[in-house]
Amino acid sequence: MKHLLNRHIRFASMTLATGAVLLAGTAQALGTGAALSAESAYAEDRGTINLSYVEWASTVASTEVMKVVLEQAGYTVETSSLSAAAMWQSVATGDTDAFLAGWLPATHEDYYAKLKDDLVDVGANLEGAKLGMVVPEYSDVNSIADMNDHADSFKGKITGIDPGAGVMRLTEKTIEEYDLDYDLVSGSGATMTAALKSAIDNNENIAVTGWTPHWMLARWDLKFLDDPKGTYGSTEQIHTIARQGLEEDMPRAYAILEAFKWSSDDMNEVMLMQEGSDDPYEAARTWVENNPETVSEWLKG
Template sequence: MTTSLLSYRIRAASLALLAGAGLTAGAVQADDQDKGTVKLSYVEWASAVASTNVMKAVLEQAGYNVETSSLSAAVMWQSVASGDTDAFLAGWLPTTHEDYNEKLGDQVDDLGANLDGTKLGLVVPSYVEADSISDLNEYADDFDGQIVGIDPGAGIMRLSENVVDEYDLDLNLQSGSGATMTAALKSAIANEESIAVTGWTPHWMFARWDLKYLDDPKNVYGGAEHINTVARQGLEDDMPEAYAILNAFEWTADDMGEVMLMQEEGNDPYKAAKQWVDEHPDMVNEWLEG
């Protein structure tokens, strides 16, 4: 028997067995097919880490390799506009990323909101006496004369700088990172001290501690926002299935909160996201069907 004939018979026998198991030759080809690599960029915010890792797990389930890159917000937008990365799921619009969208919006493909009902503002523990940003000067000494912020390139930091100016606050805005902000918040609450931080919803800290937003009577932070998925131009032609999955991705703040809380409790971000994906097959299948 020739090698080619033997290979043919082995292949035929394998397909017969798979057919008996309810599988098809098309399913085998889909599993064996290399669909390419999708490059996702994100910022080191708990919300973006959660959504990016969930999408990584979903795209891998669809047969893609996925690479993720942690970048500043400005570089994240630029990377998709230039085609260096394929997409991100952390476009806070219309206010937080307004500057980036005005500059690069015509160079990217905005797929619309993947989560509605976000909020930005200054956040304090509920036991703090101040209820409004206008009250902060009265209690400036209690806050050690500072507001604890995150990375300096974040849109919420730009808005918070405007808040300091608009309300003529006697507090300095301190930059850092999302991790250093929540660490400072944890320490202050443990000692029942006053602290004001740049905060946003959804975030796991609201599930962990009793917090409140300070009223913003001048509406510097704006109203409710939404988080959009943004893709590079040409992705729909290059990887139509991946594009369709990204376009179909939509979930709630509660969904995201489940993933963020698992991550904050010490779980590896990717493993936590993959666990969530495995536990929500109906929702994930809707995304996979595009």
């Protein structure tokens, strides 16, 4: 009886193992997205990782894409929407595990200088990011230095996003350095793009706090104003920032985060998909399925 029972156990184990191999192989033939699903189906739960983010289009894009990839690698992924300051603080204290939106060296230099000893800079995930003051292409203004000559047409205001954002701090510096007779109006990424759309629909002048990558630059004809004083800095990198100990606690998740690098074109594609969708997560999932070669590079870690 015991011998017969052992045979059944060995047979069941072999059947499950064979099924896993066949399913993974079939999924691999269908594409990376399916292969990841097969791997996830047979992988044990690797634990929960919490990604913090700010409601900026670029950050939502990278966070949702990484959520899809980590879930398909066997992790449970939670996300926490925070202000920029709280996002940095949450990783430094270990309340969240990582974020993908560290704009360095200029935009978030204050946060990084204060907290760098309590967190880990995993590395840049995107090169060539840029911040500045953005106006419609049809505007007669081409330089920040000339903004005061057109204050009336801009109604004396610059439309911004959330108060804690680095681009807001740099815009306040810009107003001071250029002695601009303008008020900086805070809001959110959504209210900023809504105001931009309304102005463009009515062929009006508007100045907004802008950055690239951003889907608005693909949607409308816009331009960055020249910044002769360099108050917005030069091109930047977007960094992945993790809590101390994450590499030891979740080495595979850390390796995926470390390998995560993509282009402005990749991010713009995701942002446009998300902007036209009611579900940013599903848009990210579609992008992951459509870009198996890029995703496989991240998973090599």
